[in-house]
Amino acid sequence: MIDLRALRDDPEAVKASQRARGADPGLVDTLLAADAARRAAVVRADELRTEQKTLGRSIGKADPQERPALLERGRALAADVKVAEAAEAEAGAALTSAHRAIPNVIEGAPPGGEQDFVVLEHVGEPTDFDFEPKDHLALGEGLRAIDTERGAKVSGARFYFLRGVGAQLQLAMLNLALTTAIGHGFVPMIPPVLVKPEAMEGTGFLGEHSDEVYRLPADDLYLVGTSEVPLAAYHSDEILDLSSGPVRYAGWSSCFRREAGSYGKDTRGILRVHQFDKVEMFSYCDPADAAAEHRRLLGYEQEMLAAVEVPYRVIDVAAGDLGSSAARKYDCEAWVPTQQAYRELTSTSNCTTFQARRLGVRFRDADGRPQVAATLNGTLATTRWIVAILENHQQADGSVRVPAALRPYLGGREVLEPA
The missing domain is CATH 1.10.287.40 (Serine-tRNA synthetase, tRNA binding domain)
Incomplete structure (x- = not known):
């Protein structure tokens, strides 16, 4: 609020x-x-x-x-x-x-809707091939890494199996993300993915986008679409000690989204799905430090994108495309060669005091008086990254080069070979 x-x-x-x-x-x-x-x-x-x-x-x-x-x-x-x-x-x-009924007050976000974002920087050049590139699903099927046909058979549309090197690639990526987060002082967390209504409401996910959320009526619990929700509620109704700086957590969880408004969009492959895994950064800090912390979270995301060696751009998301809790949001969008477009891989949002006011999260200022904390979140890696990694690192024979930073997590493997 x-x-x-x-x-x-x-x-x-x-x-x-x-x-x-x-x-x-x-x-x-x-x-x-x-x-x-x-x-x-x-x-x-x-x-x-x-x-x-x-x-x-x-x-x-x-x-x-x-x-x-x-x-x-x-x-x-x-x-x-x-x-x-x-x-x-x-x-x-x-x-x-x-x-x-009133969303957070924006702080510097450009006005307008989804297409009114501002590009802040480009990093790397769009990948150029001397052969006809395959999309991530064709590559994943060739590697026997992705199986959407059986995902649909077992669970329905927008579900999939990651198998073999696909499962290993996801674990490698998420382990690299967690290692990166720990190196920057984040406490690793594996949070619950079912939460009470108070947690979902407190983080702002039961407003205009509530149709995106899975609910279990018999238990009055919600499946989270991001570990931001349980991490934000972790310190609800508490007073934090922020005298030494922000309190930071990195949550590894499965995430669930109904994708209610996306009928007909991105139906091929694993770009827009109902279930995925993610490592999410979450920070509590003094509101006076929130803008600087926001830039730090963006920097950590860029560090991860550099590690997986994909070209990307950073955008300042327009106000009309922000969630209700965000005052400002930066997205990193990776180049997807077969779509000839940039697609979102990470988001980091500064929610100022909006969520903490709802959840009762406070800290003591220099005079010892309780004040409302600020909260921020940011994606450090998620299943969707597999799309960009496969497409940008593919080779003419259908194999995929493994970025150097991921090789230690894949037993030193340098190339994923077609099955």
Whole structure:
């Protein structure tokens, strides 16, 4: 949730953020009105409760002839308090609803929709071949590494098996990611992938994109689409010690997404699937350090992309393409030769205090006062990377060169040979 004090101080900034996202700026006025109504309801209820307590003390000291009138006043006041407390609860619920309707306030993100991103840099040149390249599925089938036909037979569309060198390649990539994260001070975590509604709601995943989430109604649990969710909720309702800098975790988990709005898109291969594995970075930090931490997470992602030797670009994602919790997001998109296009491999988001405010995650400032923490997340490797690795490192005979950084995790293997 956004900071209500900041909203009261500068509502126009929040309206500008809404316009940049293509969202309704009128929601800001709704929230302001709900905030004012709740504060008025609290004041009214407090005044009546104070009057009730004062009256209660006076009844005990009153003369017998005065007591009946005071008791009558007490009964009337009790009824008024009950009505005021009901109004206070109703106003609180209305405020919560209006508060949760507004996404995070952007910080530097370009305005516009999905196609309005800004390219920040290109790294490497698009791979050029002197033969007709194969796509990742043809390569994966030739290596006997990917089996989408049996994935569909067993589980349905957008499921797959990674087998043989395909499974080994994924494990190599994710192990390299975890080793990289540990080297940068992240604590490795294998989190639960089923979470309570509070965790999913707290991270902002039950808003406009809730149709992307798998839910188990009988248990009232959700399958996570990223380990960002359990890692964000890990310290819910706690006060962290950030005196030595950010608290960082690297979560290795399976992830699940319904891909509800992607009918007909990327149906071939493993680019857009319902289940995949990922190593996700997650940081808690002082909000004053959040922008710098965001650049660090991007740097760690670029370090991994350099290790797997694929050309890519970095984009500053436009406001209208941000999730509700992100104030700014950078994507790294790798070149996919057979599509002649860049496709997303990593995202890193600065969520400022939006998630931590919902989840009750705080830290103590230099004066010892509790303050709301900032949270950030970033992809360090995921199953989708196999697409870029296979296509960019393929050779004319259908074999695939193994990037040097992955070879130690593949028993020193330098080339994956067709079966």
